[in-house]
Amino acid sequence: MSAAATTHDHAHDHAHDDHAHGHHQQNFVWKYIFSTDHKTIGMQYGLTGLIFLLFGFFLMLLMRWSIAYPGVPVPAIETIRALPAIGDLFEAMFGRWLNADGSLNGELYNMLGAMHGTIMVFFGIVPLGFAAFGNFVMPLQIGTIDMAFPRLNMMSYWFFFISCVLMMYSFFVGTGPVQTGWTMYSPLASTANIGVTSVWNHGHTWWLTAMVFNISASLLGSVNFIATIINLRTKGMTWMKMPFFCWAMFVTAFLLLLAFPPLEVAAILQLSDRVFGSSFYLPTGLMEGGKHLDISGGGSPLLYQHLFWFLAHPEVYVLILPAFAILTDIIPCNARRPLWGYKSMVYSVLTLGFLSFLVWAHHMYLTGMGTMMSTYFQITTVLISVPSVILLTCMMISLWGGSIRFNTQMLFASAFLPMFGIGGLTGLPLAFAFIDLALHDTYYVIGHFHYVVAPGTIFALFAGVYHWFPKITGRFMNDKLGKWHFWPSLVGMNLVFAPMFIQGMAGFHRRWYDGGKYFENTSGFTNWSTTLTHKIGAFFGFDIPDNMLSLNIVMSIGAFILALGQVPFIINFWFSIKGGKKTTSDNPWDATTMEWATPTPPPHGNFLFDPVAHRGPYEYSVPGHGTDFYPQWESEPGKPETNPAADKVLAHH
Amino acid sequence: MDIPYTVHARPDTGLYNAKIGIWLFLASEVMLFGGLFSAYIFLRVGADYPWPVHDLDVTLGFVNTVVLIASSVTVVMAWACLKMRKFGWYRINMAITVLCAAVFMINKTLEYKAKFAHYAVKLTDGTLLTGHLPHGYQIKFDGVTELSLSVPVKKSAVSADPVGYVLPFIEGDAPKFKTEDGQEITLDQATFASLAASAVEKAKAANKGSASIKLVAATPVKFAAKPSEIFGYTDTTITFRDGTTATGKLVDDKMTLEVDGVDARGVAQSEKSLAFDHRYLGEAWQKAFVSNRDHHISKFEKDYPTRDKSKSATLQKEALFFKLHSATPPAEGEAHGEKHGAEAHAPAEHGGGHGEAHHPTVVLEKKDITFFSNFTPKLNTYYAIYFTLTGLHGAHVVVGALVLLYFLVFDDKRLKKDPEHLANRVEVGGLFWHFVDLVWIFLFPLLYLL
């Protein structure tokens, strides 16, 4: 019998105890709402993040409609408006901005675009990838009972929650939400609607206050992560025995810790421009509507961009590192092979973290900051792709010679590799100032980063959900539905994002609400991709015109397929909580890292014995070992771990 | 279930949790203030106006520096006393620390308050006049009888809200208004809401995007508002920030200013500054200005024969930023009292004393004013960054002091039961306190001296 089975028995005892002692603390509110337990907080972050991902996706669908069919009423708009409750909500948030015939206009499109970016990055991916997975898995993997500062951890979530409320509130205020992109460039952002009504009627004010809370939440979280990893690793869990997952989270936490404060500065200064009328980002002589603004001027829009990108470049690694973290658990586990090049990956991720602070101005080549600066940032940007490539390559090599289990999470994980590859490779040309001058602010850039974050990070996040679901709920997610989730997602993602490269190189600007229709005379030309589109359309009986604009239709169809693909996931997710197939072991994937040594679900305090890390985290298919995995916590092959955790047992009995 | 290493250090890292936590937190704080200091440098290097130098009261700043450094010493002593279990001394030192924080904040408040009451007015030729507004500054309208309001059918940025944006500026009591269908109403939240609702219904029926409402006042109304409180005005109309317009007659938009300084650094020929126009300060002050200017320039030439005059910000300021210390121009020859250093350069610190006239008063016409503000972030980027830096620093002082106060007052139980744990907490709080002190050590020279 394996150790896992033994611990499972403990789990039952334990559950029993919980019942018996249920009254002496922990009613529902304290257990699930104001909990200080890292797992509960992780789940809170996870659910919030998933909901926001879905919401952000919905914003994007509306945008894609306008791009493909500018000036055409949104389908079923009157039906949506007539829905009880939802109709009113829709009307208050979006409907009031629509044209009279129900089609989108530039104003609404800009709101959707800005909020899509903001929500996906700061309210979807970071909370889910870093805060949720990190919170739930990391303390388990290093074998500790909780985070170093549980109460700060709870505060972090509630700060985040406040920021969610404030951000959502901005949809309902007079001016509506911000319209100036997730990058919120001044002076446009600071002067939009300046002077009218009170500042509290401006979406911008609420965006900024929400961001200040969001940033504070991230700071609390990152302090906690780092302190926990440094000080709470269990016996035997030396730095180089620590799963790469924890390393990636460690570096991510440092990025958040050090890169977010400058964004906080950027937000505070912009808030000051908005609320106190200062001119940090407003140059002298700024006019709007033919009138000099009532400002002193003397500030600099470039200052904003520097402060913003000093955060926002590290931020893109905050988006991708949790994905790497998740994959380095899923790939070895399902390839039944050790992670290839663990050490070089660790050094790469540290290098990457360091370098990511030195490349920010590659987003600013076009600002005229000077060729010296451009050259410097060009060099650092090319340098940083080296560690990125090492990470990707190591994961690919880890597949070599494995006997791969293609369950859902592995499908997502293996799709991640080429998808991230495309995203990364298309970033390289952008690193060169002379190419970027042509491609900046085109759909090419949009294609580049969406390949890294959408079929990249988001696929990894899905993989993570399928992988750890059994640990959290004691039930599997359905594999069939999983595949129904995976394939449409893969097809949809590529249909949406691949044509962007073509359009981008043809000069399509990233913020056209009509997808380029206004420039039909110049943007409506043909090439092989448009002819192909036309022919494929004709094959299915559609008359798609043979020009560049028709790619918009392809992409929007892709988005629609992608949307359909999420339906099985949502069904799968909610139904499996109560109705999924039950796990029979605490370690259903035969994995080696320590989170699988806990009872299912892990109780408050996590482990029923004092875990010790006896070996590295990826001991799969060890020659001479009886099974094809050798968990970190087993002192001898197959020996059940019984040494009870003294203080925990005391506390619970 | 207890988290390990809350009190004692982990052997291999040599640290207890909170100590790691505070160092990490301080690292992020360094990035926060680092970002702000970078912004300061960026703004100063790129400034396209004379960067204010030596504008602040150095004495007050210096006192605050000493106070903060002293508190840093006492917080260490408090920690040491706690480690040695001398509880009485611990308490005394901790109390002194918190007291120092209070003194610091009081000084800060005084400094801020003086600035809020002090104004700078930029004239069309680039001259800046500094001084006080004895009567405030308001745009006055008279004879307003008609208000036109517009309420969009769907909620949007600009939507009439007369109760919030118009009524507060009526001088005296608001009269009754007559609606278009002849009804006489008192304008308040409820009546306007029902008025707006029925107008919106009508607009909807007529398929219009917004409803317009006309209100006629029973007796003519007078309005008085600060320019920042309304959206704009012409000689006959005034537009409020909710989009409501009123027609009437502009009676006064002149600004009465008690001038205590003429800053001609932005003017090509300083003696021709608009400030010395016969309507304003006039010839006698002009003479005083010129003699002060020439005095400083010749002194500079004597003292520093090799230096470039145009590159000395200090000289520019002394020669071209003329301080007025009396209600009438000084007699020839005594124009330049040999005041140097802080006191002479502290126009911002003149708080009260509007009563006695020791400054000349001018009545500025609106057409000559391009911009005005009190000494707040709005005035220029220097004051913007000054308030942001010192404001955030002040917030840190307050939070730090509250935490230390908490240890002193509410952690008595821990003091008796687990003094080692409390010592850890004091150490962590003390580290934070040192950081706050350190930030000030950078702030003081940057904002007050350089």
Ligand code: HEM
């Ligand atoms: C592998 C090496 C990479 C290189 C050389 C690279 C290079 C670049 C460059 C030069 C730009 C600026 C393009 C422009 O605005 O004109 C850019 C934009 C962007 N990149 Fe990357 N990138 C890389 C990887 C990544 C990764 C891993 C992510 C995210 C997970 C990412 C996310 C983004 C985002 C979000 C933007 C656009 C931001 C915006 O303007 O809204 N990149 N990239």
Ligand SMILES: [Cu+2]
């Ligand atoms: Cu970047």
